[in-house]
Amino acid sequence: MEGGAEAQAICTSLLVKLAMRCNIACTYCYWFRDADVMKAPALLGEEIEAALCERLDRHLARHRPASFSLTFHGGEPLLFPKARFDALCGRLRAIEGRTGVALRLQITTNGLLVDPEWVALFRRHRVGVALSVDGTPATHDRRRLDFQGRGTWARTLRGLEVLRAGGIEPGILAVCDPSASADALIESLVERLDLRAFDVLVGDATHDDPRPPSVAAFYTRLFDRWYDELAARGVEIRLFSGLVRGLLGGDSGIHSLGIGGITTATLTTDGSLEALDVLRIAGTGRTRSAINVLTHELQEVERDPLWREVLEATRTLPSACRSCPVRHTCGGGHVASRWSSARRLDNPSVHCDDYKEIIAHVWRRIAPDLTIELPADAAAELPTAGPAERAG
Ligand code: SF4
Numbered sequence: 001m002e003g004g005a006e007a008q009a010i011c012t013s014l015l016v017k018l019a020m021r022c023n024i025a026c027t028y029c030y031w032f033r034d035a036d037v038m039k040a041p042a043l044l045g046e047e048i049e050a051a052l053c054e055r056l057d058r059h060l061a062r063h064r065p066a067s068f069s070l071t072f073h074g075g076e077p078l079l080f081p082k083a084r085f086d087a088l089c090g091r092l093r094a095i096e097g098r099t100g101v102a103l104r105l106q107i108t109t110n111g112l113l114v115d116p117e118w119v120a121l122f123r124r125h126r127v128g129v130a131l132s133v134d135g136t137p138a139t140h141d142r143r144r145l146d147f148q149g150r151g152t153w154a155r156t157l158r159g160l161e162v163l164r165a166g167g168i169e170p171g172i173l174a175v176c177d178p179s180a181s182a183d184a185l186i187e188s189l190v191e192r193l194d195l196r197a198f199d200v201l202v203g204d205a206t207h208d209d210p211r212p213p214s215v216a217a218f219y220t221r222l223f224d225r226w227y228d229e230l231a232a233r234g235v236e237i238r239l240f241s242g243l244v245r246g247l248l249g250g251d252s253g254i255h256s257l258g259i260g261g262i263t264t265a266t267l268t269t270d271g272s273l274e275a276l277d278v279l280r281i282a283g284t285g286r287t288r289s290a291i292n293v294l295t296h297e298l299q300e301v302e303r304d305p306l307w308r309e310v311l312e313a314t315r316t317l318p319s320a321c322r323s324c325p326v327r328h329t330c331g332g333g334h335v336a337s338r339w340s341s342a343r344r345l346d347n348p349s350v351h352c353d354d355y356k357e358i359i360a361h362v363w364r365r366i367a368p369d370l371t372i373e374l375p376a377d378a379a380a381e382l383p384t385a386g387p388a389e390r391a392g
Helices: 046-063 082-099 116-124 137-143 153-165 182-192 216-233 238-247 277-282 298-303 305-315 352-370 376-380 387-391
Strands: 013-017 067-073 102-109 127-132 171-175 197-201 264-267
Touching (some): 046 067, 046 082, 082 102, 082 116, 116 127, 116 153, 127 153, 137 153, 137 182, 182 216, 238 352, 298 305
Parallel strands (some): 013 067, 013 264, 067 102, 127 171, 171 197
């Protein structure tokens, strides 16, 4: 990879694994590809929770980040007891008040266990909710299955209704199904469910996996529909907002695209502080770490070799990307999709060909709209000399 500066990066976000198990078994889940998941305690231990709060308090006081993000995750995080969730969030909000550092609390759920009590807790503690909904009933019920092999679309939608009835509009996370049409996804999520903010994630895969199916046709069609009609109706698709920001020279603001060091750590139920958790896709034990919140400060996660490797990999480009025309926007793709056992993170994304096609398509669509046509009289007032001539 290109050489990167060894500047210190403060950990500013934590995935907190409230539960290591799940109440459903999605076909594409990266989480259970790591057998270590089943060896860890099912729920975040009380002593781990106490250590987290103590360490976080010190971390914020010492490093004074502008904000800190905690995402409650699983498995399925709603397997965690409500009373303990209430107490944990209360402690976190007290830390926010004491340190003056804004805490962004979020939870990612499959929605099956959402009930009015959970909704009241989310509201009380200002916890943002991300709900996994895979686009259409057909896609969702083919991939998001319970342990009896039944689809979970109807039960997920009940969760959405309960959230909305309690005044929470969740962000929606779908995983792309390239065999389905983008039009069907829009019909389902926008026209039927009236969703205004969602993301469609590219499926997780590494270079050690069979070559994933192309997603370019799906995303170029989805972009066209978004750009031509949905954006004006106030619909946000996070990937496209990030992609356009990246093409205009800004920070994409998302992990899946662009260059920007990832400083997220994962807290597991036994207290381990690990690198980005989706790297479990690389196999059992890949994210195993000797850093533990019982014995280490949060910032000491930087001593974990994989955490450092991810940080450096996401601050730089894989060698093979250095001359790519869309490298500043793509950034080599999501860090987990770069993985191979042979070259670790020094590969272009497994979706490289698709990204080239999608980014070129988006640029072709937006570039003509970036030209400003001035009226003739305004154009006549523009200086014709360049800066050097004017200065002379
Ligand atoms: S499109 Fe491919 S070569 Fe270009 S930056 Fe992305 S992953 Fe690298």
